[in-house]
Amino acid sequence: xxxxxxxxxxxxxxxxxxxxxxxxxxxxxxxxxxxxxxxxxxxxxxxxxxxxxxxxxxxxxxxxxxxxxxxxxxxxxxxxxxxxxxxxxxxxxxxxxxxxxxxxxxxxxxxxxxxxxxxxxxxxxxxxxxxxxxxxxxxxxxxxxxxxxxxxxxxxxxxxxxxxxxxxxxxxxxxxxxxxxxxxxxxxxxxxxxxxxxxxxxxxxxxxxxxxxxxxxxxxxxxxxxxxxxxxxxxxxxxxxxxxxxxxxxxxxxxxxxxxxxxxxxxxxxxxxxxxxxxxxxxxxxxxxxxxxxxxxxxxxxxxxxxxxxxxxxxxxxxxxxxxxxxxxxxxxxxxxxxxxxxxxxxxxxxxxxxxxxxxxxxxxxxxxxxxxxxxxxxxxxxxxxxxxxxxxxxxxxxxxxxxxxxxxxxxxxxxxxxxxxxxxxxxxxxxxxxxxxxxxxxxxxxxxxxxxxxxxxxxxxxxxxxxxxxxxxxxxxxxxxxxxxxxxxxxxxxxxxxxxxxxxxxxxxxxxxxxxxxxxxxxxxxxxxxxxxxxxxxxxxxxxxxxxxxxxxxxxxxxxxxxxxxxxxxxxxxxxxxxxxxxxxxxxxxxxxxxxxxxxxxxxxxxxxxxxxxxxxxxxxxxxxxxxxxxxxxxxxxxxxxxxxxxxxxxxxxxxxxxxxxxxxxxxxxxxxxxxxxxxxxxxxxxxxxxxxxxxxxxxxxxxxxxxxxxxxxxxxxxxxxxxxxxxxxxxxxxxxxxxxxxxxxxxxxxxxxxxxxxxxxxxxxxxxxxxxxxxxxxxxxxxxxxxxxxxxxxxxxxxxxxxxxxxxxxxxxxxxxxxxxxxxxxxxxxxxxx
Numbered sequence: 133x134x135x136x137x138x139x140x141x142x143x144x145x146x147x148x149x150x151x152x153x154x155x156x157x158x159x160x161x162x163x164x165x166x167x168x169x170x171x172x173x174x175x176x177x178x179x180x181x182x183x184x185x186x187x188x189x190x191x192x193x194x195x196x197x198x199x200x201x202x203x204x205x206x207x208x209x210x211x212x213x214x215x216x217x218x219x220x221x222x223x224x225x226x227x228x229x230x231x232x233x234x235x236x237x238x239x240x241x242x243x244x245x246x247x248x249x250x251x252x253x254x255x256x257x258x259x260x261x262x263x264x265x266x267x268x269x270x271x272x273x274x275x276x277x278x279x280x281x282x283x284x285x286x287x288x289x290x291x292x293x294x295x296x297x298x299x300x301x302x303x304x305x306x307x308x309x310x311x312x313x314x315x316x317x318x319x320x321x322x323x324x325x326x327x328x329x330x331x332x333x334x335x336x337x338x339x340x341x342x343x344x345x346x347x348x349x350x351x352x353x354x355x356x357x358x359x360x361x362x363x364x365x366x367x368x369x370x371x372x373x374x375x376x377x378x379x380x381x382x383x384x385x386x387x388x389x390x391x392x393x394x395x396x397x398x399x400x401x402x403x404x405x406x407x408x409x410x411x412x413x414x415x416x417x418x419x420x421x422x423x424x425x426x427x428x429x430x431x432x433x434x435x436x437x438x439x440x441x442x443x444x445x446x447x448x449x450x451x452x453x454x455x456x457x458x459x460x461x462x463x464x465x466x467x468x469x470x471x472x473x474x475x476x477x478x479x480x481x482x483x484x485x486x487x488x489x490x491x492x493x494x495x496x497x498x499x500x501x502x503x504x505x506x507x508x509x510x511x512x513x514x515x516x517x518x519x520x521x522x523x524x525x526x527x528x529x530x531x532x533x534x535x536x537x538x539x540x541x542x543x544x545x546x547x548x549x550x551x552x553x554x555x556x557x558x559x560x561x562x563x564x565x566x567x568x569x570x571x572x573x574x575x576x577x578x579x580x581x582x583x584x585x586x587x588x589x590x591x592x593x594x595x596x597x598x599x600x601x602x603x604x605x606x607x608x609x610x611x612x613x614x615x616x617x618x619x620x621x622x623x624x625x626x627x628x629x630x631x632x633x634x635x636x637x638x639x640x641x642x643x644x645x646x647x648x649x650x651x652x653x654x655x656x657x658x659x660x661x662x663x664x665x666x667x668x669x670x671x672x673x674x675x676x677x678x679x680x681x682x683x684x685x686x687x688x689x690x691x692x693x694x695x696x697x698x699x700x701x702x703x704x705x706x707x708x709x710x711x712x713x714x715x716x717x718x719x720x721x722x723x724x725x726x727x728x729x730x731x732x733x734x735x736x737x738x739x740x741x742x743x744x745x746x747x748x749x750x751x752x753x754x755x756x757x758x759x760x761x762x763x764x765x766x767x768x769x770x771x772x773x774x775x776x777x778x779x780x781x782x783x784x785x786x787x788x789x790x791x792x793x794x795x796x797x798x799x800x801x802x803x804x805x806x807x808x809x810x811x812x813x814x815x816x817x818x819x820x821x822x823x824x825x826x827x828x829x830x831x832x833x834x835x836x837x838x839x840x841x842x843x844x845x846x847x848x849x850x851x852x853x854x855x856x857x858x859x860x861x862x863x864x865x866x867x868x869x870x871x872x873x874x875x876x877x878x879x880x881x882x883x884x885x886x887x888x889x890x891x892x893x894x895x896x897x898x899x900x901x902x903x904x905x906x907x908x909x910x911x912x913x914x915x916x917x918x919x920x921x922x923x924x925x926x927x928x929x930x931x932x933x934x935x936x937x938x939x940x941x942x943x944x945x946x947x948x949x950x951x952x953x954x955x956x957x958x959x960x961x962x963x964x965x966x967x968x
Contacts, residue, residue: 154182154267157260165261166463168450169253169298172201172291178260179206179287186267188214188278195348198329201291203348208266209282210275213239220282221356227492228357228434230499230570234488241358242480243284243435244473245426248335250293251325251446252366253301254462258469259287265474274474277481284356289345290327290334297325297446311453313369318447323743325446330755331747332950335363336422336592338429339578340952341529342751353430354531359487360397360436360480363426364469366445369452369460372411373468374418374441375401378427382420384584385503385573386431389490393436397479401472410468422592423577424952432574433531434494436487440472495570502572508613509579510538510545512605513561518641518703520563522954523602527565532575534565535615545607548581548599549882556607564615579608582913593862593886595914596952600864600884603955632681632708634720635695636667639675640878642756642954645961647702648677649759652730654694657683660877660966662724665717667709675877675966677728678720680712728965731778731808733759738766741785745812748948749783752960756951770795774802779964784813784946796822804936810963812943817891819940826942827894829927860924862888863914867904867929874966875903875932875941878958884912885929885945886953890920892927893944904930930959932967939967 157165160178170178183191189208196202213220224241226232244262246255263285266274288294297320305317312318323331328343337346367374376394398414405412418439420428430437442465444452451461480487513520513536527534537560547554558564567575577583578598599606637647639660651658659678664671684691699706712720719725733753737746753761764772769789780799789795800822803809811819820826867883869876876883883904895902908925916924931942941963947956 152185153269154185154264156264164463165257166450166461166466169301169462170257170260171298171302172256172288172295175256175260175287176202176204179204179263182263182267187211189263189267190214190217194352195344197290197292197345198343199292199295201295203289203291203345204287205352206263206285206287207282208263208278208285209239210278212279213282217282224357225355227488228495228570230495232492234485234492236485238484238488239280239282240360240480240484240487241282241284241356242360242362242477243286243353243356243358243430244362244364244476245286245289246364247287247294248289248363248426249326249333249365249445250290250295250328251297251320252364252444253294253297253325253446254366254442254444254448254465254469255364256288256294257462258364258466258473259285261466261470262473263287265470266477274477277477280481280484281477283477284358286349289349292329293325293327293334295325300325301449305449309449309451311451311459313447313452317449318452320446322739322741323737323746327743327747330751331743332751333744335365335426336424336950338426339424339530339574340526340950342951347529350529357433358430358435359491360476361426361430361438362473362476363437363439364473365439365441366448366465367441367443368445369443369448370454370456371441371443372413373405373443373472374413374416374439375472376438376440377414378439379416379419383423383428383432383577385577386420387490387494390431390436393483393487393490394438396483397436397438397476400479401475404471404475408471421583421594423574423596425592432577433571434491434573438476440469442468494573498570498572499568502567502576504567504576504580505610506546506576506579506608507567507611508609509565509567509575510543510556510558510607510609510613511563511565511599512607513559513563514605515638516604516640517561517705518643519602519604519954520561521703522641522643523598523604524563526598530574530578531571532565532578533569533571534563535617536561536563537616538562538564538613539616540613543607543609543611543613545609546581548597548606548608551581554607560616564613566612566614568612579606581608593888593914595862595864595886595912597864597913600912601886601953601955603879603884630710631692633711634678634680634709635699636672636707636709637677637679637699637704638672639677640673640958642957642961643702643704644677644878645958645965646757647698647704648728648961648965649757650698650702651677651679651695652728653759654698655730656687656691656694658728659720659725660728660874661718662726662874663717663872666715668707669715670707671716673878674872675874675962678725680720726968729778729968731964732762732776733779733781733964734762734764734772734777735781735783736764736766736769736787737783740788741766741783742813745783745785745946748946748951749781751951752948752957756957757961774798774805774807777802777807779808779810781810782812782815782819785815787815787818790818790822800824800935803938803940806937808939808941808967810941810943813889813891813946816893816942816944820893824933824935824940825896825900826933826940829892829894829923859915859917860887860890860920861915862886863916864912865906865924866910866912868907868910870901870903873901873903873932874968875901875930875959875962877962877966883930883955883959885947885956886949887916887924887945890923891944892924892929893931893942895928896931896933896942899934901932901934902928903932904928941967
């Protein structure tokens with residue numbers, strides 16, 4: 133009987149009774165919304181059922197996740213607007229070009245994004261409730277709003293993470309909902325459902341688009357350019373609801389009208405919450421600074437971007453007992469998100485004319501009088517064409533126009549690397565970006581050398597400038613400059629040689645790491661030069677890949693075709709030489725020309741380890757360089773066959789394995805026998821406690837036994853400010869490199885690191901190489917607390933400690949941070965392949 137009833141409910145959408153009205157979520161799902169979590173396939177089917185009977189609604193699959201789940205957008209508006217939907221979209225893009233003019237009666241575009249964090253699972257449930265309210269013709273008030281709005285709903289930005297959470301919860305929850313937080317259903321196993329397949333936080337990926345979900349979504353976003361965007365989230369169980377206006381710091385680029393509109397929407401949300409007696413707060417915690425959030429990214433692109441946070445998240449389940457004794461239910465959480473979503477649409481409808489006029493003016497001003505002191509940027513090519521191409525791809529995805537070369541040969545501008553205004557020459561391979569363009573505000577945010585903070589208490593990193601992230605020498609100019617109109621992409625050229633003795637590939641970008649990984653996968657033997665050399669009249673730096681015919685005889689007649697095909701695939705420039713006798717430096721048969729092994733690599737994951745850090749490593753291998761990686765759970769480390777492993781990577785985390793003296797001894801024995809350990813962030817700090825010759829640096833104050841007891845007397849009201857003295861949420865530091873060491877091959881004498889903690893290490897003594905060090909006054913940009921700033925000097929961040937025949941690679945900072953710190957990928961590639 134139960135099965136027949138379920139089938140009856142399942143078939144409801146196709147019955148004639150629903151030809152005029154969409155099914156409610158309860159009718160379609162067969163249970164009351166909020167009484168269980170809905171699997172993604174059922175969510176999709178519900179949206180399809182609603183669309184099937186709603187002629188003024190369309191569904192579009194805009195992509196798939198890494199695990200193959202559909203990504204979907206629902207668009208709904210009035211029938212009149214729907215009949216000219218493409219015209220509305222094109223007209224809106226004209227407004228965003230800086231050349232359009234808003235017309236009376238134009239609809240405003242409202243984009244609602246749900247469930248970017250998978251275990252904040254109420255959002256997708258609320259999306260179903262919201263689309264029903266908008267689709268039901270009996271809701272006359274909502275139908276009136278749709279006359280002035282086009283509403284786009286993305287019901288789940290992160291289906292893979294959400295399914296990880298929903299599957300967990302549905303498998304373990306008790307028949308009678310248990311609100312006690314120590315119950316199993318309230319405690320997800322590692323890594324939790326917050327992140328996507330590769331454990332990336334998609335809410336930090338809007339600008340960078342390193343993940344396939346973000347890449348596909350932002351493409352759609354830029355095809356619409358909405359005026360209002362809401363990102364629905366959850367926070368801790370005991371927190372009341374949060375909505376805009378946001379907290380300080382607000383970035384300078386945010387316009388007064390955007391701030392005012394946040395207040396207007398917030399007051400409308402408050403009106404509904406006041407009516408119901410629901411608690412809420414505003415202007416705390418969630419700031420508007422870091423450019424890659426779901427609120428800041430739209431804001432920096434002319435919209436009203438906002439985050440809404442419901443108490444709950446992955447621990448809340450269907451019901452959770454709060455500290456105040458009340459029980460928070462999923463039904464309540466859905467009601468809150470439904471209310472703010474509809475309230476936002478209401479305000480957008482009422483303020484449509486003002487929103488559209490302000491939006492159009494935003495882009496007109498961007499084209500004619502962009503904010504900030506700079507009117508153009510020049511990024512030097514200087515042998516870094518591959519990095520330039522990668523940067524160009526990022527700019528293009530964000531709608532920022534660029535070209536190469538300029539009419540003038542010389543100019544003056546602010547040098548990011550020296551911090552001074554200097555004269556320089558513009559070469560034809562240099563990238564030129566004019567700030568006189570529609571996306572100039574986003575351009576300014578991404579390129580500003582140092583962002584001004586109005587408040588030191590921030591929610592994320594405070595520095596991200598792309599010239600430092602990419603390690604590309606950049607000049608910011610106060611005078612306008614346009615790239616050449618006939619600029620073309622940089623091509624791949626070769627030095628001709630008939631059956632060359634060797635191919636040479638320069639080593640200075642992540643694309644070169646990808647090329648090397650592909651060569652090794654094809655079993656092509658590769659060497660590198662320890663020092664610089666001259667061949668064919670050209671000078672080649674240390675780390676240059678040398679692919680000789682000798683040693684690759686087994687490949688036979690396909691050797692040349694394979695090498696060239698791979699170089700073309702990865703857009704790697706090759707030089708071909710007809711002799712191993714170089715004009716300067718060592719010949720290719722020298723012992724100083726090292727053979728690159730094809731290492732067997734493993735990364736450790738599991739409880740106590742940062743899933744974000746582990747995911748960055750996993751993604752780097754599988755999606756960026758295409759190199760095999762063994763993923764080992766930390767609990768299985770004791771079962772490793774160490775003979776089958778050449779490299780072990782310990783991402784940021786705390787390792788129970790290392791706390792056991794015998795286990796640590798086995799690891800050291802493996803290193804001594806030729807193994808390579810790459811220890812990152814807190815994992816390195818744990819290794820430093822093992823007395824292997826690596827030591828955390830202590831400050832002068834920490835060395836002193838006696839402390840001034842009066843320093844303990846601190847006002848309670850100042851607790852956040854006192855805590856800020858120790859903070860470094862993400863600041864850029866200049867690292868001095870020994871680029872004669874393989875760990876720093878391909879770099880100049882400076883690397884820019886994103887520092888997120890106060891850890892720095894004593895200089896390595898005998899058997900150690902201090903490759904990347906901080907000296908005095910190496911701070912560059914971003915917020916650093918006064919106490920932390922004192923600590924960060926005169927120590928090593930990146931180095932190599934030799935133990936027997938193997939090495940420990942020290943990585944105090946994360947070179948793969950969120951996969952957008954492009955220059956760090958080469959550093960990691962060096963640790964993997966070059967350090968022998």
